[in-house]
Every structure is written in structure tokens, then in C-alpha cells.
Amino acid sequence: MNNLNDLRSLVRGPVLLAGDDGFEQARRPWNLAVAQPVRAVVEAADADDVADLVRYARDSGLTVSAQPSGHGATGDVDGVILLRTGRLNELRVDPVARSARVGAGVTWGQVQAVAGPYGLTGLPGSSPVVSVTGYTLGGGLSWFGRTYGWAADSVTAFDIVDAEGTHARVTADSDAELFWALRGGGGDFALVTAVEFDLHPAPALYGGRMLWPAAQAPAVLEAFRQITAQAPDELTLWADLLNFPGSPALVAVDATYLGDAAEGRALLGSLDRIDDLITDSRDVLPVADLGSITAEPTTPGPGLSRGELLTQLDDVAVKSLLSAPIDPLLSVQIRHLGGALARPSDSPHGALIEPYSLYLFGVPATREAAAGIRARQQEITNALAPSVSGRKPFTYLAPGETSATAFGPVAIDRLRKIKQHRDPDGVFRSNYPVLA
Ligand SMILES: Cc1cc2nc3c(=O)[nH]c(=O)nc-3n(C[C@H](O)[C@H](O)[C@H](O)COP(=O)(O)OP(=O)(O)OC[C@H]3O[C@@H](n4cnc5c(N)ncnc54)[C@H](O)[C@@H]3O)c2cc1C
Structure with missing residues (x-):
């Protein structure tokens, strides 16, 4: 050998x-x-x-x-x-063209720090230490997806190395088929060395986290549902049930509003009327500080997640969610989707029509703890079954799941043909291979 x-x-x-x-x-x-x-x-x-x-x-x-x-x-x-890919660290922002070019090792936090002072933003998710390339190859569900769609929809070019070891620049015009696959189909088709994408206006951003004791969860989720039912696309809300070690159970709402602070605050008025608020970090926010809202760990750690898409968040779903403590999970997060994410997208995932996502997360300290976390994830998913669509965003997939769960039958068939054509010998392996 x-x-x-x-x-x-x-x-x-x-x-x-x-x-x-x-x-x-x-x-x-x-x-x-x-x-x-x-x-x-x-x-x-x-x-x-x-x-x-x-x-x-x-x-x-x-x-x-x-x-x-x-x-x-x-x-x-x-x-x-x-x-x-950490040494592929090129990072260029063109404030006039409102575009960025980044090497395959660059993180969203790095992009936001350069783009923010120009009043521009990329389309990052919750964590500043996730790479632009890995996230975008999976579509990328951003804080600003309701305003600007999938992160992958803002890509204008990929620099790649193909399965023959040849450099190429892939755009919608140069290679429409591969360009389509790379905008959400994962890392199975080429090695990406750099990505170019449009930046978007973000002259003002307001956001932060409001936190209450878990006893307020029914009121908080009711307000969450009311606000999200009529939210403008510039407003994004995530609701979290939290079970941190050593702390009583909590409920939070994370929010961003791409606009003026007073307008954002007014849109969240029904949350302000809920008693017992413990902390409220909402303020005018530099786009580089987006990660501070959920304050996810920025250093490695163990995690077991399960993501789902929800067709609705009705009384039955909320009642099921709140019927028992989330223990041994650390967090249950419901993200409001819709807006531009629900509009047509010429990408493998296409339009994301489900209005909410669900993310169930636990930290497995031992093998037994891992089994308990998986069982609780399954229990909650079963309880919400009438609202679970069965599809998942590619970046929400977890070990043991397959890429076919993220795509419709036509898209997965097309991705498989592209894989067989572009990489017949299987030189590349994605974390979720399309042929699995
Ligand atoms: C704390 C946390 C928060 C998150 N928040 C969000 C969120 O808000 N929205 C969201 O959509 N996702 C989110 N994710 C999921 C995240 O986007 C995915 O895990 C994604 O894979 C990016 O992570 P990464 O940069 O570490 O990539 P890695 O895990 O290192 O890579 C993932 C895959 O991407 C492919 N890939 C990466 N780079 C290349 C390359 N240069 N060429 C070819 N293929 C490549 C490979 O197939 C690889 O297996 C989150 C994950 C965590 C752990």
C-alpha cells in the first residue's frame, strides 16, 4: 500500500x-x-x-x-x-462593486469585519468561525436569508480544482451545471479554492437576545408566533429553549432587524410586554458582532445535533414542545424562515417553503449521554410529526443522515449525474456524498 x-x-x-x-x-x-x-x-x-x-x-x-x-x-x-484550507486566506472586499472574494479557509467573522465598515454584509449564520466555503457549498442559512435568500444564491464565481487536478473558474456562464451543483450540493464535485459573492447593504443593524425563565416559555412562544406571522423580511427571529448546566431552564428570543433600531424595537413590542426579563442585549449592532447574539462556542467541542424543517408552528406543536423539559438536550432552537428563502432559487435545494426550522442540540459527555440525547431528539421529532416536513437543509444534516434528505428527487438525480460525470473515480468525498 x-x-x-x-x-x-x-x-x-x-x-x-x-x-x-x-x-x-x-x-x-x-x-x-x-x-x-x-x-x-x-x-x-x-x-x-x-x-x-x-x-x-x-x-x-x-x-x-x-x-x-x-x-x-x-x-x-x-x-x-x-x-x-486555512492557508487559503485571501480576503478582498470591493465596496464599490459590493462584492467579496475569499480563499477557501476564510471564516464569516473575517468577512464581516472587513465588509461591515462599508455598510455591507455577507450572509453568515449564527457562528463567526464557520468557513464561508463549507457553509456556502451547503446553501447557507443566514441571519439575513429572509431578506437576501440562500448564501449560495449570492455566489458569482468559484475557483476550483477539478478531479483531473486542473484549475478552473466556474460561473453561471462558463459551466452552468457545475455552478448549479456547487451552490448547495456540497463538496462532492470539485475542490473549491476561492469563492466570489455579492455583498448586501446593511447600513443599520439592530439585534440581540432577550432571556426569560422557562416559566415564560408559553408567553414567549406566543409572541414569537404573532411577530413572525407578519414580520417584514428585514426582521428575523429565532426562539430558543435553553438548558445550560448549572442554570435553571431558560427561554430566549434572538432577533436581528436590518434597519433602524427604533423600528426594530417597535416590531418586537409584544416581547417587551412579557414579565421577568433576565437580560436583554438588543442594541445597534455592527455586522461583525452578529456571533455575539447567540454566543455559540468558538472553540472545538463535542455536539450532537438534529435538524428538521417545520411546515407550521401551530398550538399543537407548541404544546408538544413545552410539555416536558428539553433535558438532556442543551438547546432547542426554532428559526423563522420564509421571505426570500421561500422564493424561487436555481440551486439544488430550491425554494425553502417551510416557514420554520427546528434544531435540537446536546453535548454528549459519555456514550450513555449520547444515547439519551438521540432518544430525546427522536421523541421531540415524533411529538412534532404532523409539522415535520421530512426535508432538511444540507447544513443541518447530522452524521447518519444522507444528502438525499436535503433535496427533491429531481435535484438529487441531477446532482448524482453531475458527480458521475465530473468525478467518475470518486477522488472527492463530501461529508454527505450524493451517491450514498
Ligand atoms: C456552531 C455551529 C453553527 C452553525 N450555524 C449555521 C447556520 O446558522 N446556518 C447554516 O446554514 N449552517 C450552520 N452551521 C452548519 C455549518 O454551516 C456546516 O457545518 C458547514 O459544513 C460549515 O462548516 P465548516 O466551515 O466547519 O465546514 P467543514 O465541516 O470543515 O466542511 C464541511 C464540508 O464542506 C465541504 N467543503 C468545505 N470546504 C471545501 C472546499 N474548499 N472544497 C470542496 N468542499 C469543501 C466538504 O464536503 C466538507 O465535508 C453551523 C454549525 C455549527 C457547528
């Missing part, structure tokens, strides 16, 4: 093989609940390193999986060469 030692002289970035100092650390994903039985970890120095690596893998019958950080790690990397 090829011992991969010759990789060290082939690429200029660091190469770590089993037995090397630092290999264990290098192969670890951001989600520490996932083990990664990879053969090697290569940190590409630049896009030419990526191309050299792909040619090497193709000629050796090996597989490459790109993993900027591993928020979406599944463990489906047995025997692969893991490609780290």
Missing part, C-alpha cells in the same frame, strides 16, 4: 501522517464527538498545492476530503486524505 510519504515532497504545505507528532491534533474536527480515521492531513499552501494533491490522489486511487474546520464533520473519511 502507498505509504503516502512522497506527499511530503510533492506539496509545500505541511503533511501529517499517522505516527507523526501533531497528527492526532491535525485530524481532529471542530465537532469533537466525531472521530476521523483519515490516512493523512495536508494543509495546502495555495491553490497549486491543491491541484498537486488532487493529481496525486487520482493517480494513487485515493480520496480527498476538504475540511476547513469540521463543524460539519461526519466521520465518513475512512482512509481519505484530509485537506485543510
Whole structure:
């Protein structure tokens, strides 16, 4: 068997093989609940390193999986060469053209810090340390998706290395089929070295988190439903049931409003009338500080998640959700979708017509704890069954689920044909392969 030692002289970035100092650390994903039985970890120095690596893998019958950080790690990397993209750190913002170009290792927090002072924003989600590329290849559900749609819909070009190890620039005009697949179909079709995308106006942003004791959950969810039923596209609300260790159970509403603070606050008036508010971080917010709203951990840790899409949030669904503590889950989050996300999108996922998403999250300290978390996720999903659509956003998929869950039958068939055509020997492996 090829011992991969010759990789060290082939690429200029660091190469770590089993037995090397630092290999264990290098192969670890951001989600520490996932083990990664990879053969090697290569940190590409630049896009030419990526191309050299792909040619090497193709000629050796090996597989490459790109993993900027591993928020979406599944463990489906047995025997692969893991490609780290952190050194592909180009970041250019053109405030006049309202566009950005980023290397495959750049995070959303880095983009927002540069774009924000120009009154512009990208389309990040809750975490500033998720990579633009990994998130966007899965479609990308943003705080501002209701105003501007899928993050992938704002992409104008991808720089890629194809399965032959050749560089290409992929746009809607140069290669419509691959361009379509890359805007949400995941990392199965090419290695992306850079992404170019439109930025959007965000001259003013208001947002933050309101937090109450769990006893207020019925009132908070009622207000959440009322506000989201008539919210303008610029207003986005997420509701959270929280069960932090050492703390009494809590309920929160996270909000952003792309506009004036007074207008945003007025739209949230019914939440202001709920008693016992513990904290309220709502304020004028730089777009670079979006991550502070939910304050998710920015360092690696273990997590078990399950995502669903909801066709409604009716009385029955709310009653089921609140019928028992969420324990042993850490959080249950309901995001309001709709707006531009529900409009036509020429991407693998297409229009996201479900008005809400559900995200069930737990931290598995032990194997038994993991089983308990999975069981509670299943229980809540069963209780909400009449409202669960069965489809999931690609970036909400969890280990054990398949990419077909994210796409309709026509889209998954098209993605599979593109995979067979572009990567017939399976040089690339996504975290959720389309042929699985
Ligand atoms: C705390 C947290 C918050 C999150 N919030 C949101 C959110 O608000 N909205 C949302 O939509 N998602 C969200 N996600 C999910 C996240 O978008 C996915 O996990 C996504 O995979 C990005 O994570 P990453 O950058 O670590 O990519 P990784 O997990 O490192 O990579 C994911 C996959 O992307 C592909 N890929 C990555 N880079 C390349 C490349 N250069 N070339 C080819 N393929 C590539 C590969 O198939 C890889 O397996 C969140 C996840 C976490 C853990």
C-alpha cells in the first residue's frame, strides 16, 4: 500500500501522517464527538498545492476530503486524505462593486469585519468561525436569508480544482451545471479554492437576545408566533429553549432587524410586554458582532445535533414542545424562515417553503449521554410529526443522515449525474456524498 510519504515532497504545505507528532491534533474536527480515521492531513499552501494533491490522489486511487474546520464533520473519511484550507486566506472586499472574494479557509467573522465598515454584509449564520466555503457549498442559512435568500444564491464565481487536478473558474456562464451543483450540493464535485459573492447593504443593524425563565416559555412562544406571522423580511427571529448546566431552564428570543433600531424595537413590542426579563442585549449592532447574539462556542467541542424543517408552528406543536423539559438536550432552537428563502432559487435545494426550522442540540459527555440525547431528539421529532416536513437543509444534516434528505428527487438525480460525470473515480468525498 502507498505509504503516502512522497506527499511530503510533492506539496509545500505541511503533511501529517499517522505516527507523526501533531497528527492526532491535525485530524481532529471542530465537532469533537466525531472521530476521523483519515490516512493523512495536508494543509495546502495555495491553490497549486491543491491541484498537486488532487493529481496525486487520482493517480494513487485515493480520496480527498476538504475540511476547513469540521463543524460539519461526519466521520465518513475512512482512509481519505484530509485537506485543510486555512492557508487559503485571501480576503478582498470591493465596496464599490459590493462584492467579496475569499480563499477557501476564510471564516464569516473575517468577512464581516472587513465588509461591515462599508455598510455591507455577507450572509453568515449564527457562528463567526464557520468557513464561508463549507457553509456556502451547503446553501447557507443566514441571519439575513429572509431578506437576501440562500448564501449560495449570492455566489458569482468559484475557483476550483477539478478531479483531473486542473484549475478552473466556474460561473453561471462558463459551466452552468457545475455552478448549479456547487451552490448547495456540497463538496462532492470539485475542490473549491476561492469563492466570489455579492455583498448586501446593511447600513443599520439592530439585534440581540432577550432571556426569560422557562416559566415564560408559553408567553414567549406566543409572541414569537404573532411577530413572525407578519414580520417584514428585514426582521428575523429565532426562539430558543435553553438548558445550560448549572442554570435553571431558560427561554430566549434572538432577533436581528436590518434597519433602524427604533423600528426594530417597535416590531418586537409584544416581547417587551412579557414579565421577568433576565437580560436583554438588543442594541445597534455592527455586522461583525452578529456571533455575539447567540454566543455559540468558538472553540472545538463535542455536539450532537438534529435538524428538521417545520411546515407550521401551530398550538399543537407548541404544546408538544413545552410539555416536558428539553433535558438532556442543551438547546432547542426554532428559526423563522420564509421571505426570500421561500422564493424561487436555481440551486439544488430550491425554494425553502417551510416557514420554520427546528434544531435540537446536546453535548454528549459519555456514550450513555449520547444515547439519551438521540432518544430525546427522536421523541421531540415524533411529538412534532404532523409539522415535520421530512426535508432538511444540507447544513443541518447530522452524521447518519444522507444528502438525499436535503433535496427533491429531481435535484438529487441531477446532482448524482453531475458527480458521475465530473468525478467518475470518486477522488472527492463530501461529508454527505450524493451517491450514498
Ligand atoms: C456552531 C455551529 C453553527 C452553525 N450555524 C449555521 C447556520 O446558522 N446556518 C447554516 O446554514 N449552517 C450552520 N452551521 C452548519 C455549518 O454551516 C456546516 O457545518 C458547514 O459544513 C460549515 O462548516 P465548516 O466551515 O466547519 O465546514 P467543514 O465541516 O470543515 O466542511 C464541511 C464540508 O464542506 C465541504 N467543503 C468545505 N470546504 C471545501 C472546499 N474548499 N472544497 C470542496 N468542499 C469543501 C466538504 O464536503 C466538507 O465535508 C453551523 C454549525 C455549527 C457547528
